[in-house]
Amino acid sequence: MYESRAYEAETDGIVVRVRPSYLAGQSDPDAGRWVWAYQVEILNLTPSPVQLVARRWTITDARGHVEEVRGPGVVGEQPTIQPGDSYSYASGTSLGTGSGSMVGVYSMVDDFGRTFEANIPAFSLDVPGGRRVLN
Template sequence: MHDTRAYEAETDGIVVRVRPSYLAGQSDPDAGRWVWAYQVEIVNLTGVPVQLMARRWVITDARGHVEEVRGPGVIGEQPTIKPGESYAYASGCPLGTASGSMVGGYSMIDATGRTFEAAIPAFSLDVPGDRRVLN
C-alpha cells in the first residue's frame, strides 16, 4: 500500500477527509484491473450529534466512464457522530484503468431533524509514479 496525501472538504461543520492508497498486491494491470483502498474520517465540528444515513459516490475512470453508487450508510453502518468526535472507516474501489477519480456526498441528519449532504471531496486514484489526475 502506498500512502498519499489527504483530500478534505467541510460542509456545515462536518469535515470529511479521504486518504486513497494504491493496492499493487490486489491489482493486475495485465488483466486490466487496478485496485485502491481509501480511508475516510468524518469529523463533527457542530454542537449537535449527526447521523450518516446514506452515501453517494461518483466514480470516473481514465476513459471517462462514470459509475454512480448509492446506498444506506457506510460499510453496513449508519453511525451517529457526537459533537467533537469522529468516525473512520476504510473501503476500496477497483477500476479498469490505471487512474480515475471519486467524489460524492453523505446524507446526514442532525439531532434537530435537519437533513443535509456533507461533501466528500474529489480525490484522485493514481498509480504511484504516474501523472496525478487531480491535484
C-alpha cells in the same frame, strides 16, 4: 500499499478527510484491474449529534467511464457522530484504468431532524509513478 496525500472538505461543520492508497498486490494491470483502498474520517464540529444515513459516490476512470454508487450508510453502518467526535472507516474500489477519481456526498440528519449533505472531497486514484490522465 502506496499512500497518497489526504483530501479534505468541510460542509456545515462536518469535516470529511479521505486518504486513498494504491494496492499493487491486489491489482492486475495485465487483466485491466487496478485496486485502491481509502480511509475516511468524518469529524463533527457542530454542537449536536449527526447521523450518517446514506452515501453517494461518483467514480470516474481515465477513459471517462462514470459509475455512481448509492446506498444506506457506510460499510453496513449508519453511525451517529457526537459533537467533537469522529467516525472512521476503510473501503475500496477498483478501476479498469490506472488513473481515476472519486467524489461524493453523505446524507446526514442532525438532532433536530434536519437533513443535509456533507461533501466528500474529490480525490485522485493514481498508480504511483504512473501517468496521470484525469487530474
